[in-house]
Amino acid sequence: MTPAARISAAIEVLADIDARRRPATDALKDWGLSHRFAGSKDRAAIASLVYDALRRKSSAAWIMGETTPRAIVLGMLRLQRSMAPDAIAALCSGDRFAPEPLSAGERERLEKADLSDAPPPVAGDFPDWIEPSIRGLFGDDLVAEMRALTTRAPLDLRINTLKVSSREEAHDALPHLGAVETPLSPLGLRIAPSEDGRGPAVQSEPEFLKGWIEIQDEGSQLVALLSGVKPGEQVVDLCAGGGGKTLALAAMMENHGQIYATDNDARRLAPIHDRLSRAGVRNVQVRTPRAKADAVTDLDGKIDCVLVDAPCTGVGTWRRNPDAKWRLRPGSLETRRKEQEAVLDRAARLVKPGGRIVYITCSILPEENDEALSAFMERHDRFKPVSIDKALEAAQLGRLKDVARPTAHGLQLTPHKTGTDGFYAAILVRNP
Numbered sequence: 001m002t003p004a005a006r007i008s009a010a011i012e013v014l015a016d017i018d019a020r021r022r023p024a025t026d027a028l029k030d031w032g033l034s035h036r037f038a039g040s041k042d043r044a045a046i047a048s049l050v051y052d053a054l055r056r057k058s059s060a061a062w063i064m065g066e067t068t069p070r071a072i073v074l075g076m077l078r079l080q081r082s083m084a085p086d087a088i089a090a091l092c093s094g095d096r097f098a099p100e101p102l103s104a105g106e107r108e109r110l111e112k113a114d115l116s117d118a119p120p121p122v123a124g125d126f127p128d129w130i131e132p133s134i135r136g137l138f139g140d141d142l143v144a145e146m147r148a149l150t151t152r153a154p155l156d157l158r159i160n161t162l163k164v165s166s167r168e169e170a171h172d173a174l175p176h177l178g179a180v181e182t183p184l185s186p187l188g189l190r191i192a193p194s195e196d197g198r199g200p201a202v203q204s205e206p207e208f209l210k211g212w213i214e215i216q217d218e219g220s221q222l223v224a225l226l227s228g229v230k231p232g233e234q235v236v237d238l239c240a241g242g243g244g245k246t247l248a249l250a251a252m253m254e255n256h257g258q259i260y261a262t263d264n265d266a267r268r269l270a271p272i273h274d275r276l277s278r279a280g281v282r283n284v285q286v287r288t289p290r291a292k293a294d295a296v297t298d299l300d301g302k303i304d305c306v307l308v309d310a311p312c313t314g315v316g317t318w319r320r321n322p323d324a325k326w327r328l329r330p331g332s333l334e335t336r337r338k339e340q341e342a343v344l345d346r347a348a349r350l351v352k353p354g355g356r357i358v359y360i361t362c363s364i365l366p367e368e369n370d371e372a373l374s375a376f377m378e379r380h381d382r383f384k385p386v387s388i389d390k391a392l393e394a395a396q397l398g399r400l401k402d403v404a405r406p407t408a409h410g411l412q413l414t415p416h417k418t419g420t421d422g423f424y425a426a427i428l429v430r431n432p
Helices: 003-020 024-034 040-055 057-064 069-079 085-091 104-112 128-148 167-173 218-226 244-252 272-279 323-327 330-350 370-379 388-394 398-402
Strands: 155-159 188-191 213-215 234-237 258-262 284-287 303-309 351-361 383-385 410-412 424-430
Touching: 003 024, 003 040, 003 069, 003 085, 024 040, 040 057, 040 069, 040 323, 057 069, 057 104, 069 085, 069 104, 085 104, 155 167, 155 218, 167 188, 188 218, 213 244, 218 244, 218 351, 218 424, 234 244, 244 258, 244 272, 244 303, 272 284, 303 330, 330 351, 330 370, 370 383, 370 424, 388 398, 388 410, 388 424
Parallel strands: 234 258, 234 303, 258 284, 303 351
Antiparallel strands: 155 188, 155 213, 351 424, 383 424, 410 424
């Protein structure tokens, strides 16, 4: 397919998303099934165009003065891909499979492409109803912070210290990936995003199959390190899901002590077994719930550290899933808050005196972060927040002090400040 035909296809997919109010992944899959002549490179390029358009949906529509799929794609090419109006016009030739030629008005708007008077939700490309919440967190940095969430995320890897002695050893074994060391995590390697959105097939690499590396955002690596788990401790990963943070904790504990990995949704635990085996992890016991029965009742009051990777809106991952931002509704936030309340209350029963809860979300919304913990501490007055500066020093992550955004109870990582996904983390200790 020609570049112009790919743009026409992206416009078609966006029209399908709007008309049928469906996730982008579903629309892209259906387009591929009905256009089997398109090769894998074509499909990847079209997906990249669609996701870039969703990243800049609001600002693209603003500069074009329309909300049509065509206007959003044209505006995205100007804003996100920095294409000159002449280059965009050349693609919109009206030839077979190419978009129709630019109108005089479209050409004029592409030449101006001015966001200086746009309101923050437009300039930052986010739903306007979350502005009051995040303005209190970001202040004058609001637009810069939210624009950083419109960029493409890199592919980060975490070295598995149970299998490989150093980051340098893993790096030297993978020269063809062009990876560089992550600036904040001592365990990370980073691969820059490609222009067409196609990443390397890391999961086919011998080093991946041998368990040397795991795919994990640097932010996720950092909040796992912040937990400060040590060999010999008793740990519960209460929302373990596929096991990414479970694996990181096991390596920190050097396979000594015990981790109990569980999740309310048994289906989410399915990948964890193969991942544990490949990583050489021997100190994890997977507790699968049965018929909604609590899988860790026998551990109440016995646990040194409960990791709560809480269910959340996922606002902090919008670089990877830009479709989600336009499907987020206030009702979704309320649902997540109730789930966070329930999982925190469950964690409280597990922690022994002197033990701790490590609370993590991939969100930047204070309602899911500081406010959730304030409400929790009103219900459980034995729990108090640990000084985040002390926690960073204990985890040997002092460098984060200069870049992470401190909050009332923890710290906030963001693409703008730390180059990571938008993770929040805080530690609460249970007093006797």
